[in-house]
Amino acid sequence: xxxxxxxxxxxxxxxxxxxxxxxxxxxxxxxxxxxxxxxxxxxxxxxxxxxxxxxxxxxxxxxxxxxxxxxxxxxxxxxxxxxxxxxxxxxxxxxxxxxxxxxxxxxxxxxxxxxxxxxxxxxxxxxxxxxxxxxxxxxxxxxxxxxxxxxxxxxxxxxxxxxxxxxxxxxxxxxxxxxxxxxxxxxxxxxxxxxxxxxxxxxxxxxxxxxxxxxxxxxxxxxxxxxxxxxxxxxxxxxxxxxxxxxxxxxxxxxxxxxxxxxxxxxxxxxxxxxxxxxxxxx
Amino acid sequence: xxxxxxxxxxxxxxxxxxxxxxxxxxxxxxxxxxxxxxxxxxxxxxxxxxxxxxxxxxxxxxxxxxxxxxxxxxxxxxxxxxxxxxxxxxxxxxxxxxxxxxxxxxxxxxxxxxxxxxxxxxxxxxxxxxxxxxxxxxxxxxxxxxxxxxxxxxxxxxxxxxxxxxxxxxxxxxxxxxxxxxxxxxxxxxxxxxxxxxxxxxxxxxxxxxxxxxxxxxxxxxxxxxxxxxxxxxxxx
Numbered sequence: 001x002x003x004x005x006x007x008x009x010x011x012x013x014x015x016x017x018x019x020x021x022x023x024x025x026x027x028x029x030x031x032x033x034x035x036x037x038x039x040x041x042x043x044x045x046x047x048x049x050x051x052x053x054x055x056x057x058x059x060x061x062x063x064x065x066x067x068x069x070x071x072x073x074x075x076x077x078x079x080x081x082x083x084x085x086x087x088x089x090x091x092x093x094x095x096x097x098x099x100x101x102x103x104x105x106x107x108x109x110x111x112x113x114x115x116x117x118x119x120x121x122x123x124x125x126x127x128x129x130x131x132x133x134x135x136x137x138x139x140x141x142x143x144x145x146x147x148x149x150x151x152x153x154x155x156x157x158x159x160x161x162x163x164x165x166x167x168x169x170x171x172x173x174x175x176x177x178x179x180x181x182x183x184x185x186x187x188x189x190x191x192x193x194x195x196x197x198x199x200x201x202x203x204x205x206x207x208x209x210x211x212x213x214x215x216x217x218x219x220x221x222x223x224x225x226x227x228x229x230x231x232x233x234x235x236x237x238x239x240x241x242x243x244x245x246x247x248x249x250x251x252x253x254x255x256x257x258x259x260x261x262x263x264x265x266x267x268x269x270x271x272x273x274x275x276x277x278x279x280x281x282x283x
Numbered sequence: 284x285x286x287x288x289x290x291x292x293x294x295x296x297x298x299x300x301x302x303x304x305x306x307x308x309x310x311x312x313x314x315x316x317x318x319x320x321x322x323x324x325x326x327x328x329x330x331x332x333x334x335x336x337x338x339x340x341x342x343x344x345x346x347x348x349x350x351x352x353x354x355x356x357x358x359x360x361x362x363x364x365x366x367x368x369x370x371x372x373x374x375x376x377x378x379x380x381x382x383x384x385x386x387x388x389x390x391x392x393x394x395x396x397x398x399x400x401x402x403x404x405x406x407x408x409x410x411x412x413x414x415x416x417x418x419x420x421x422x423x424x425x426x427x428x429x430x431x432x433x434x435x436x437x438x439x440x441x442x443x444x445x446x447x448x449x450x451x452x453x454x455x456x457x458x459x460x461x462x463x464x465x466x467x468x469x470x471x472x473x474x475x476x477x478x479x480x481x482x483x484x485x486x487x488x489x490x491x492x493x494x495x496x497x498x499x500x501x502x503x504x505x506x507x508x509x510x511x512x513x514x515x516x517x518x519x520x
Binding site: 175176179180182183184185186187188189192193194197198200201 | 330332357358360361362364366368369370371372373377381382384385386387389390392393440
């Protein structure tokens with residue numbers, strides 16, 4: 001009888017060849033292992049107060065102060081809420097304009113290496129400083145007004161949007177822009193038609209996320225005098241008026257939730273490229 | 284187009300070597316050979332997108348003095364890339380209009396294209412059977428429709444020389460004949476030249492007047508042969 005040809009079922013070994021253990025050490029598995037080790041060491045080294053506290057009782061007593069919310073401050077809260085939204089909208093707009101320019105300079109596929117390094121260093125520097133510290137700097141420079149809030153959040157947002165925008169530009173296939181240059185387009189035209197249409201959905205998606213984030217941040221920066229709801233929150237906290245504090249929190253929660261749903265819906269539509277599909281909430 | 288001693292080397296392998304030929308206005312050259320032989324590379328060398336390892340390509344355009352290397356004349360070349368290189372997230376009409384970018388100022392196109400350009404581009408889409416929804420994004424179209432948009436972009440550019448890399452690979456026989464017929468018409472009546480990578484022998488015989496074949500065994504055996512069976516088109520009265 002003839003031997004079965006190679007590759008036929010009867011010539012296959014019973015078990016598939018197994019890989020040695022060290023071949024499983026890819027980037028994902030190694031970083032996951034390092035992270036788990038870091039969790040174990042961090043848990044062991046962080047110490048509590050060692051005092052005998054009734055945590056649950058303390059928390060319940062504190063939360064009881066919040067209820068029921070005092071809605072008599074609602075008109076004043078809504079006024080401050082509108083100022084908070086105005087600060088967030090204006091600072092997001094300013095940061096989008098600045099970030100587009102910085103993002104172009106920080107994109108490896110579009111800018112020369114020296115400019116990329118300079119812009120990335122600048123973005124890292126901006127991101128190092130938290131929003132509250134930017135607010136303190138802005139209040140020192142511009143006084144305790146809403147203008148300071150706009151300046152602080154603009155600078156803070158540029159640190160993130162600049163990075164996101166540069167990544168959006170880098171994710172675009174540069175060959176389309178090159179082919180347009182090949183048929184005679186100038187650099188501006190190659191960008192307008194070869195890069196911008198592909199980067200635009202990502203850039204808009206990041207901008208909406210930043211607006212959501214800035215509304216949350218604009219509620220906090222008032223703590224140091226940069227306008228908006230934070231000023232009210234700070235006052236109620238100082239005088240321990242937690243029922244009024246709760247009213248402000250409820251207002252922030254409702255706006256943030258609304259914006260979260262709206263942002264999610266817009267981002268999903270952008271991701272699905274359903275530009276021509278009729279606008280439908282049910283999607 | 285005057286090609287002298289053209290050669291391209293990838294690693295230690297020559298794709299083609301000692302290639303000499305002349306191309307005249309009105310010629311339709313079919314570039315033939317098996318896959319991987321170097322047809323796309325040769326096309327890139329001829330239109331200035333790739334630097335040859337040896338030899339020269341000089342092109343003299345009508346009404347322009349002196350022969351120049353192709354890299355300086357790309358604005359006058361209509362290129363249909365094998366991978367199409369269309370703007371996926373832009374409309375069919377915008378993609379076709381982009382063919383004329385070289386003729387318009389960047390500040391002008393920042394606010395849109397002239398309306399007569401839009402009408403002309405729409406007529407081309409209609410001619411190639413993809414005008415049903417010109418505002419649709421390219422990424423929403425089929426491969427064959429995208430290929431026709433790429434051809435419309437090259438036609439809209441009104442170039443002197445067409446370089447088309449397998450322009451009918453995704454088209455049915457009706458549209459393949461229509462596209463190649465249009466390119467043949469451009470060559471015969473429009474004072475243009477066409478360089479086209481083709482695989483289908485009936486298309487080669489029907490539309491091309493010259494065939495440049497590359498040989499995978501011998502890179503120096505590239506030769507141009509004149510085809511006699513081409514349907515001659517008489518100029519319009």
